[in-house]
Amino acid sequence: MLCSLCLYGVRSQAQDRLRGAVSSLSSETSAIHVLNTSRHKATITDANGRFEIPASEGDSVVFSGVQFYRETIVVTADMLTNPDFTVYLREKVTELDEVVLRNLTGNLTTDMRRIKTDSVTSFSLGLPNAHKVPLPKTERKLLEATTGGGFIPLNPVINAITGRTKRLKKYVRLERENKAMEEIRQRVGDHFFDEMGIPEVHISDFLFYCQARPVFGYLKDNPDIMAVTDSLRIYAEKYLEDQEADAD
Incomplete structure (x- = not known):
């Protein structure tokens, strides 16, 4: 038993x-x-x-x-x-309309040059929202992961359970912060960091240093360039002090 x-x-x-x-x-x-x-x-x-x-x-x-x-x-x-x-599983197949080409010479290079095609864009087709800038790749993935059709959309459920949505949100946040860092660098110019004693090879490291602190939100949203540079000078001193302490 x-x-x-x-x-x-x-x-x-x-x-x-x-x-x-x-x-x-x-x-x-x-x-x-x-x-x-x-x-x-x-x-x-x-x-x-x-x-x-x-x-x-x-x-x-x-x-x-x-x-x-x-x-x-x-x-x-x-x-x-x-x-x-x-x-x-059955694969989805996308069928294209039939295209008939006439008066071909048999020379691929010549025939490709002679074929006339119309430039098709969202503007030429008159599509709605054609003026909008496309979302970055990571944000498009997040949108795809959190939307879906049907009575009970499976895509958001699956991605929430597997943790994919959480990971994509993190990637989107980091991508936006990295873009903001690059915009700050372009606004003040590399010569500004050089004047503060930060060589070009350490500029990205210094901006990551700022990104990890509350001041970063102030820097990326502040239109006053003078206020931004003043804050960067203060944190540059702290950054260089920390660098010296680590070296010791």
């Missing part, structure tokens, strides 16, 4: 997780979102397309990737005990 109970416990524990792999005909299958909507658990596939997620028989598991159609499965007992369980 004791052996039976032990075997039952091991079997129950083994069946509490779904292990398998994601496969497709040609696309990369790493970093595919795997979400157990019954348990509100999520993970992503590794470099080989494999995954492991808490699951029980009857749970609904969703597989989602930008380049794939969403796939939903209902977990069965066989899936829980099959180490080679595989989910096959």
Whole structure:
């Protein structure tokens, strides 16, 4: 009886997780979102397309990737005990309109030069918000991670559970602060730092020194260049003192 109970416990524990792999005909299958909507658990596939997620028989598991159609499965007992369980995803295919080229010479260079194409831009197409400056790459990723369609958008849920949204918010903040540092450097000029005794190779280090202190918010938002330079002089003295102390 004791052996039976032990075997039952091991079997129950083994069946509490779904292990398998994601496969497709040609696309990369790493970093595919795997979400157990019954348990509100999520993970992503590794470099080989494999995954492991808490699951029980009857749970609904969703597989989602930008380049794939969403796939939903209902977990069965066989899936829980099959180490080679595989989910096959269908790739999204974008079809282009047919283009017919006539009067070709057979010389690729000549034919490419003779083909006339129209310059297509957001302005020429009359698209709304064409005048707006595109968001930086990191901010576009954050927007994609926190929005989604459907009755219950899965994208924000998955990214919140896996911690991707939190990481992207951190990257966006750092990117904005680094941009602000560069703008401060351009406003005062490198010669200003040289006059304060900070060589060019240490300017970035000094600005990082300021970035880690409350004065940074004052520096990046202050339109008064004289006030900015006065504050930089004060912190330059502290920075150089700290540098000397570290050297000792």
